[in-house]
Amino acid sequence: MWHSSVPQRFSFTLCHTELFAMCGRYLQLLLSSALLAQLTNAAQILGLFAHPGKSHFDFFRPMLLELAGRGHNVSVYSYFPLKHPVENYTDYVLEGMPLLTDFVDLQAIETDAELLGQAYKVPTFFMLHDWGLRSCQVALNSPLISQLLSSAQRFDVILLEHFSNDCMAAVAHLLQAPMIALSSCAIMPWHYKRMGTPFINTIMPMNFLPYNDEMHFAARLNNFLHFHVINALYNFITQPATDALISQRFGSGLPPINEIVKNTSLMLINQYYALTGPRPYTSNVVEVGGLQVGASQPLPEHLARLFEAATLGVIYISWGSMVNPSSLPQPQLQALYATIAQFPDYTFVLRWNKPAALQNKPKNLYTYEWLPQRDLLCHPRVKAFITHGGLLGSTEAVHCAVPMLVTPFYGDQFLNAAAIVQRRFGLIVGFKNFNEPQLTEALTAILQPSFAAAMKQSTIAFRSRPQPPLDLAVWWIEHVIATRGAVLSQSVARHINWFVYNSIDVYVCCLGFVFLSLLSVWKIIKYIKCNWKQHKNKAKQQ
Ligand SMILES: *[C@@H]1O[C@H](CO)[C@@H](O)[C@H](O)[C@H]1NC(C)=O
Ligand SMILES: *[C@@H]1O[C@H](CO)[C@@H](O)[C@H](O)[C@H]1NC(C)=O
Ligand SMILES: *[C@@H]1O[C@H](CO)[C@@H](O)[C@H](O)[C@H]1NC(C)=O
Numbered sequence: 277m278w279h280s281s282v283p284q285r286f287s288f289t290l291c292h293t294e295l296f297a298m299c300g301r302y303l304q305l306l307l308s309s310a311l312l313a314q315l316t317n318a319a320q321i322l323g324l325f326a327h328p329g330k331s332h333f334d335f336f337r338p339m340l341l342e343l344a345g346r347g348h349n350v351s352v353y354s355y356f357p358l359k360h361p362v363e364n365y366t367d368y369v370l371e372g373m374p375l376l377t378d379f380v381d382l383q384a385i386e387t388d389a390e391l392l393g394q395a396y397k398v399p400t401f402f403m404l405h406d407w408g409l410r411s412c413q414v415a416l417n418s419p420l421i422s423q424l425l426s427s428a429q430r431f432d433v434i435l436l437e438h439f440s441n442d443c444m445a446a447v448a449h450l451l452q453a454p455m456i457a458l459s460s461c462a463i464m465p466w467h468y469k470r471m472g473t474p475f476i477n478t479i480m481p482m483n484f485l486p487y488n489d490e491m492h493f494a495a496r497l498n499n500f501l502h503f504h505v506i507n508a509l510y511n512f513i514t515q516p517a518t519d520a521l522i523s524q525r526f527g528s529g530l531p532p533i534n535e536i537v538k539n540t541s542l543m544l545i546n547q548y549y550a551l552t553g554p555r556p557y558t559s560n561v562v563e564v565g566g567l568q569v570g571a572s573q574p575l576p577e578h579l580a581r582l583f584e585a586a587t588l589g590v591i592y593i594s595w596g597s598m599v600n601p602s603s604l605p606q607p608q609l610q611a612l613y614a615t616i617a618q619f620p621d622y623t624f625v626l627r628w629n630k631p632a633a634l635q636n637k638p639k640n641l642y643t644y645e646w647l648p649q650r651d652l653l654c655h656p657r658v659k660a661f662i663t664h665g666g667l668l669g670s671t672e673a674v675h676c677a678v679p680m681l682v683t684p685f686y687g688d689q690f691l692n693a694a695a696i697v698q699r700r701f702g703l704i705v706g707f708k709n710f711n712e713p714q715l716t717e718a719l720t721a722i723l724q725p726s727f728a729a730a731m732k733q734s735t736i737a738f739r740s741r742p743q744p745p746l747d748l749a750v751w752w753i754e755h756v757i758a759t760r761g762a763v764l765s766q767s768v769a770r771h772i773n774w775f776v777y778n779s780i781d782v783y784v785c786c787l788g789f790v791f792l793s794l795l796s797v798w799k800i801i802k803y804i805k806c807n808w809k810q811h812k813n814k815a816k817q818q
Contacts, residue, residue: 318347319432319757322424322451324444325354326415327408327437328373330597331668335460335546336437338568339749340365346750351429353420368424372414378629382603385685387707394498397484400687401506405514408441412518416443416525425450432757438467438543441514442533446522449536454761456753457543461667461688462552463561465507466514470537472767473558477503480555486690488698489553538770541761544749546667550737551674552695558767562752566738567745568668569675573651579625580655582642586623589659591719592652592678594627596666599685601628607711614712615719616641622659625652653678660722665689665696674701677735679722681715683707700730 321343325333333356341358344350344365355375357367389396415421425447434448438457448455459467462483468475481487482502487495511534518533530536541560548565549555557563575583583590593612595601604612616624616638624641628634631643649669653661654676661673665682670692673680680702682693696702703718721727743751756762769777 318349319754320430321348321350321753321757322431322434322448322453323350323352323354324415324434324436324447325352325356326370326411326441326444327439328355328370328411329376329460330356331666332437332439332460334668335568336435336458338570338746339458339544339753340435342746342750343753351431353415353424368420370415370418370420372418373411377597378600378602380599380603380686382599382601382608382685382707383605385707387685394494395485395690397482397502397690398505398509400484401509404440405509405517408439408514409517409521412441412443413521416447416521421447433541433753435753438537438540439464441518442537443518443522445536445540446526446530446533449530449539450526454541454756455539456756457540459543459545461545462547462691463543463545464510465503466510467543470534470540470770471543471558471561472769472771473561474556474769475503476556479553481691481694482506483688483691486684486694488694490698541756541763542752542765544752546671548671548738548745550734551671551699551701552692553698558769559765560762560767562748564745564749565667566671566675567749569650569672572654573648575648575651575655579647579652582623582625583655583657586657587621590623590625590655590657591619591660591662592625592647592649592658593662594647594649594669595664595683595685596669598666599664601626602630602633608707611711611715613638613641615715618712618716619719650676659728660719661702662719665693667692670696670701674735674738677728677732679727679731681705681718681722683710699734700727701734 321340323336323340325336333354337356337358340350340352341362344362348364350365351368352365353368353370355370355373357369358365361367389399431451431453433456434451434453435456435458436444436448438459439461445455457467463471463473464483465475467473477500478491478496479489480499481489481491481495482499484506485495485499485502487499491499515532515534522530522533543561544564545561546565546567547555547563549563551565555563574580613636617640620640622640624638625647626641626643627645627647628643629645631645634643637643650672652658653669653672658676658678660681661669661678662681662683663669663673665680665684666689670680670682680696682689682696682702682704683706684690684693684704685707693702693704697704703722705714705718741748752762775781
């Protein structure tokens, strides 16, 4: 493809010197394209992932593995080393943060916080802020990062996560390579500006809110307030705190972090319109949702046998890797048992961290510490998925056309759940309604053939794409390497202030024009009226 800029035909009327010059240029082009090809053939790729969330890294890992498989030299700093090392992939394991696995306590969770009858999710920001800052501090001061910065190794591109803190971008800045951001969820309010990609309040619900793209007035108002309040909190609390950590570690010579992150070449996000809704993005923000759904593997023997023996089918229950299932309060656990007992012809399989501790469970319930979720969901006997609405599990369920009963707990799960319901992938039973009648009703509804049929249509839309999402992600990463930062795809909106970006100046100018026109019309009328009166008075006097 790099040869397409080379002239196809030489004109015979060229004199020798011109021919020489042309040959020289041709050679030069060939050489530089060979260099480029070499660069993309085996690039030095660095991954910096300071956030200890397993579900996040599960979305990043397939890209890193694919890049290594294509012969690039991939070096990954994270909390999640490969279980089975592969060639061209080197793990550097960060330490000092607890992994966020089986850690969310359902006893303490408050899923339905409201203010004036509307969802209130500002506390979620503070939770993310605290976690982000702590993992940032640990990673910045890790001896591995010191070694990385003092080594002679240079990188062609750096992949990092855009989530609750940006301090790894300071490391990328010091290493002077193009940056690519990965996001395992919908993009956060503070990411729009740095990528120059538009946020449209009317159709784009903010990450933490339980809305879809059809919002009534109160929801739009709440969306607006959440977006701007949380954005302001990030700018006035998180960024200064991050800058302070960075200058503690590297001295005060670096630009502010909110300037550094504007140099991000590309953002690859775990979204896809057929699940999460159509959104306008600039060309440097690319939807690659579903890339973690790899090729299918056969189920382990014991599960395959259990599934075949199920009378009507299998219902799978899992609240992901972050929630600690053992913290499910007794009333909700009993409601779940009672619901399961209502469906004796279905076999229920449940992921539970301490299966031995479960007493008096219904006899059609089977519990496992770990289940191969992707292959399980795509098994033809699986008829429904009881889930928390995490994006990885939801994506896999959509891919496999398994209807969902969603109970969102925290973070972006409310947003995902709203998108799932809107596109008829499932129904919601909120945690405060987690009782036997509501669960039974919702489960009965999603087990109807009509529901499954509607869902199949959506699944077709989700699966049919011009290019598999993993290939698309890798294409873009290699494009950034080959073009040293994909400068042409950058939106100038990154550098435009709010007043101008939203055309407030133009509105003000137009309003001013209308005002002046009205004013002059009024003045003219007044003048005419005045004259006419004078004229009449004169006529009277005469
Ligand atoms: C590792 O990289 C080398 C050189 O880039 C390449 O020849 C080799 O095939 C790669 N290994 C794998 C397993 O992809
Ligand atoms: C691959 O990267 C590692 C750093 O993680 C470096 O030590 C090694 O020399 C690189 N290998 C090649 C073939 O470039
Ligand atoms: C952004 O990238 C450009 C080009 O690589 C570089 O000159 C500039 O210093 C960078 N700015 C920041 C704030 O990192």
